[in-house]
Amino acid sequence: MPRVIGLMSGSSLDGLDIAYVNFSSAGNYPEEKWTFDIIHAETIPYSSDWIKKLSTAIDLDARSYLLLHTSYGHYLGRCVNNFITKYNLKLDDIDLIASHGHTVFHEPWNGMTGQIGDGSAICSETGLLVVNDLRSMDIAYGGQGAPIVPIGEIHLFNEYRLLLNLGGIANITDQKYRIAFDICPANRILNKLVQEYFNKEYDENGLYSSQGQINEILLNKLNQLDYYKKLYPKSLSNSFGLDIIYPLLKNDKLNIYDILRTYTEHIVQQISNSIEMIIENEKQDKSTYINCKMLITGGGTHNKFLFQCLKSKLKENFGINIEYPDINVIDFKEALIMAFIGLLRIQKKPNVLASVTGAKIDTIGGAVWSN
Structure with missing residues (x-):
């Protein structure tokens, strides 16, 4: 039974959504039937400092943008560690972290999307397997890179x-x-x-x-x-x-x-x-x-x-x-589905649908980080 932590930061800037989910499946791919159980979930409100950093990231020069990308990744990792401690989880209870990151740029017409939150930084903070950068592969194949949630739906x-x-x-x-x-x-x-x-x-x-x-x-x-x-x-x-x-x-x-x-x-x-x-x-x-x-x-x-x-x-x-x-489900559906998309990535199964995004093919998207 895969156990995944999903992270989602939306454009409303109300905070970081974290969901710890147990998934189970029956049957064989691609007809397998999935069920889920959100065991723990919470939203960590952004401080005024983080709201300012995230809302103005689009105006940064390249060096400052990459510094924010790294520091935000470490912040996400620390948030996960606090979540793990709060709910008395063990590292053996978690198979992976799937992080959407926070979208700063999204220009599919230019073949580009940018979500900050360095996956290697999350991995170094938590010691866990991490999947992030969930949209880029679809865009590379000519898709919009969005919406990506329909595979989970x-x-x-x-x-x-x-x-x-x-x-x-x-x-x-x-x-x-x-x-x-x-x-x-x-x-x-x-x-x-x-x-x-x-x-x-x-x-x-x-x-x-x-x-x-x-x-x-x-x-x-x-x-x-x-x-x-x-x-x-x-x-x-x-x-x-x-x-x-x-x-x-x-x-x-x-x-x-x-x-x-x-x-x-x-x-x-x-x-x-x-x-x-x-x-x-x-x-x-x-x-x-x-x-x-x-x-x-x-x-x-x-x-x-x-x-x-x-x-x-x-x-x-x-x-x-x-x-x-x-x-x-109301508050954490997107964090739940990010967890599911990350799980499919590790299982090497398509996790973004071309019929939705307009890409040439269904893609298996996401960068994988492990220590």
Whole structure:
């Protein structure tokens, strides 16, 4: 029974997610059936110093970037060591660490992606086998390098037709067609607005956004952005939210409550539009989604106002039933799947799907570090 620690740092910068997972399988590849058990999991909030370092990493010169890459790797390793101590784990209880790292650059059109968090540093701190750099192989084969979670969704959550992650960036998977793509910036923008205007980490339960009014002019500007017209496979970098969307919101003369309400509506509409895009491109009827189950995860799931707006929209437009899973799945699904992707890498099995990313082939991605 493989036992893996998965590490995930998302674009919302709320912290480092760590999940210790037991996996088991039955049957033979590629038809094997997988199950999982999240034994321990927690989010380690970033200090203000780390938030500043990670949020400004994109502006560093090459030497400073590599120094951060190394120091962040050592930090990840120390976090894992503290996690191991806290939960009384033994090194023999852990087969490997799979680390996504923190994305600084993501430019598949230039054949490049960059996640900091040196795997050799994690290995040296923990003494454990480490897999990282999970996206580069797919990009080298012409893919988007994202989303990479569908391989885990297919094997671990195959009872759901649709899966939606409301993280720093919202992304969707339709398992029937084995397609997935990034929809729009989500928590990263909402959190940044609330941090700037209210000095709060996030809009708890959507309290601030629920007090505003939708501004149709601003909403239309957002919905007309070129990315939303592109057909999948497609993926977003953090710079789309920070360099394109955030200035649009800041330059508008609305009060902050209306800005938050309008952006919340933008997220909801783009999720709905993404399903419309799938229907049109796959030449299906809307009825194909009636009563189908959608699993929703990620930090945005805790925003009750956003959740209710989305639930109403998808039920009204498509008849989709949103399911609210176990809290560990909501908060740690991506760390769980990073653990699974790392496990597949060690087993030399494909862990990124070409049907999702547009790559030439399914790839076995990840750099392996051991002492």
